[in-house]
Amino acid sequence: xxxxxxxxxxxxxxxxxxxxxxxxxxxxxxxxxxxxxxxxxxxxxxxxxxxxxxxxxxxxxxxxxxxxxxxxxxxxxxxxxxxxxxxxxxxxxxxxxxxxxxxxxxxxxxxxxxxxxxxxxxxxxxxxxxxxxxxxxxxxxxxxxxxxxxxxxxxxxxxxxxxxxxxxxxxxxxxxxxxxxxxxxxxxxxxxxxxxxxxxxxxxxxxxxxxxxxxxxxxxxxxxxxxxxxxxxxxxxxxxxxxxxxxxxxxxxxxxxxxxxxxxxxxxxxxxxxxxxxxxxxxxxxxxxxxxxxxxxxxxxxxxxxxxxxxxxxxxxxxxxxxxxxxxxxxxxxxxxxxxxxxxxxxxxxxxxxxxxxxxxxxxxxxxxxxxxxxxxxxxxxxxxxxxxxxxxxxxxxxxxxxxxxxxxxxxxxxxxxxxxxxxxxxxxxxxxxxxxxxxxxxx
Numbered sequence: 171x172x173x174x175x176x177x178x179x180x181x182x183x184x185x186x187x188x189x190x191x192x193x194x195x196x197x198x199x200x201x202x203x204x205x206x207x208x209x210x211x212x213x214x215x216x217x218x219x220x221x222x223x224x225x226x227x228x229x230x231x232x233x234x235x236x237x238x239x240x241x242x243x244x245x246x247x248x249x250x251x252x253x254x255x256x257x258x259x260x261x262x263x264x265x266x267x268x269x270x271x272x273x274x275x276x277x278x279x280x281x282x283x284x285x286x287x288x289x290x291x292x293x294x295x296x297x298x299x300x301x302x303x304x305x306x307x308x309x310x311x312x313x314x315x316x317x318x319x320x321x322x323x324x325x326x327x328x329x330x331x332x333x334x335x336x337x338x339x340x341x342x343x344x345x346x347x348x349x350x351x352x353x354x355x356x357x358x359x360x361x362x363x364x365x366x367x368x369x370x371x372x373x374x375x376x377x378x379x380x381x382x383x384x385x386x387x388x389x390x391x392x393x394x395x396x397x398x399x400x401x402x403x404x405x406x407x408x409x410x411x412x413x414x415x416x417x418x419x420x421x422x423x424x425x426x427x428x429x430x431x432x433x434x435x436x437x438x439x440x441x442x443x444x445x446x447x448x449x450x451x452x453x454x455x456x457x458x459x460x461x462x463x464x465x466x467x468x469x470x471x472x473x474x475x476x477x478x479x480x481x482x483x484x485x486x487x488x489x490x491x492x493x494x495x496x497x498x499x500x501x502x503x504x505x506x507x508x509x510x511x512x513x514x515x516x517x518x519x520x521x522x523x524x525x526x527x528x529x530x531x532x533x534x535x536x537x538x539x540x541x542x543x544x545x546x547x548x549x550x551x552x553x554x555x556x557x558x559x560x561x562x563x564x565x566x567x568x569x570x571x572x573x574x575x576x577x578x579x580x581x582x583x584x585x586x587x588x589x590x591x592x593x594x595x596x597x598x599x600x601x602x603x604x605x606x607x608x609x610x611x612x613x614x
Contacts, residue, residue: 193358197350205343209336224327225283231255232309232320233291239318256322263316267297280328300324360384364392371399372591376468420454472506474539474611475499475532478513482530485517489526492517496532502539502611504590512586513541516607519580520545524604534613541609544599555596559584587611 235251242250244261251257281298288296288309295312307327311318360383367380377399382392424447431447434440475496486492520528524545531542550558559580580594587594592611599606 193354194351197354198347201343201346201350205339209339221280221327222283225280225287228307228322228326229284229287229291231257231322232288232311235259235320236292236294236311236318251320256326258321260319260321261316262310262319265317267295267310267312267317269297284327300328357385357388360388360392364388364395367392368395369591371395372589421451424451424454469503469505471501472504472509473499474502474504474541477506477510478530478532478541481510481514481517485514485521490521490528491526492528492530494530500532500534500539502613504611505586508586509590512583513543513609515580515583516543516609520547520605520607523547527602529599529601537613539611539613541611542606543609544602544606545604546599546602547604549598549603549605550596552598558596559594583609 231251235247235255235257238247238250244259248259251259281300284298288298292311297310299308299310300306301308302324305324307322307324309320311320363380363383367377370377377396380392380396382389382396384392428444428447431440431443434443476499478496479494482492482494517528517530520543524547527546529542529544533540533542584594587609590611592609594610595608597606597608
């Protein structure tokens, strides 16, 4: 519960996970916040001050006209108002005030200041109406015998600078964002490309076409990765070639030893030594198979379902009870020969160590493909399962086999699956009661 509360108040919980979105936030957020802050300061300091001053000026002009009406001739009042205040003054005899509604925006932004000063100083009933389309502001003041109508420009109390300022502010913000988004994407694409290439290298695929690009630091990281990849690839290749050569060379003296043992008079000694030599030959053959399994090979999009079905037909030959289940055909990018060799090794182990009943199934969950191979043998103790992936590890007693291999089968399978970016696990089979081998392959 405490962890959930802590997570709720952590800012990073609400941040996007992708680097593109995070970079855009780092670029755009300061721009937006600075524009909002500038707009707020402008509204509070500039707009309100100007609106207040305009309202005082307009209200003062109206009050002056009202005061002069009782002392000046009306024609002279009209001329003075036109000349000094840029107001049109008319008299409507016998008319009554008809109130008109103004837009809420004008009422809230500018007219509220005019109302404030008129209400404080004008003792006569009045109505105030504004027309943005005609750019006019009209005030009608009620007298006992008629209406005094005063018209002026709406600009006298309402400044459109406010809108121009905010339109420019929003427009400039959008311009900056339109420049920032492609720039951020171009920088992120270099990182994505490097990530993709690292993934390909992790699966043992070819990366010869990769050229570091993007910002200096990413190019440096890409160059460092290529150098490291080349060194590791060269080391693995030289090690594999060296050990393969040694394994081939060892076959010659082993064959010679077998021939010499044929002339040995001590049959017990001959039998024991021949068994040791055969074990050594098995180890050498297994290592050569292992080296073959990790050899470079181009990846292709393979029909996993049909490939496993074909392997089952080749290995079964009508001797075993092997069931296969797959709701539909699944495809994955794999190295065909290595993948077939790995699956063949697992099924062969199930045939060898099980009791002739095997279940193979293929299913998809999220963006991963799962291959499950189960048997009804004695299984492998949970505390010994990790050990079985080590080269030359054997557990024949627990699997009830007298003719097991030399213990490189699962090592080969694990190496191949890891090269494909997948995982392999040894579990207990709930369906058949023996061992369940779970192979997990990425679909992306």
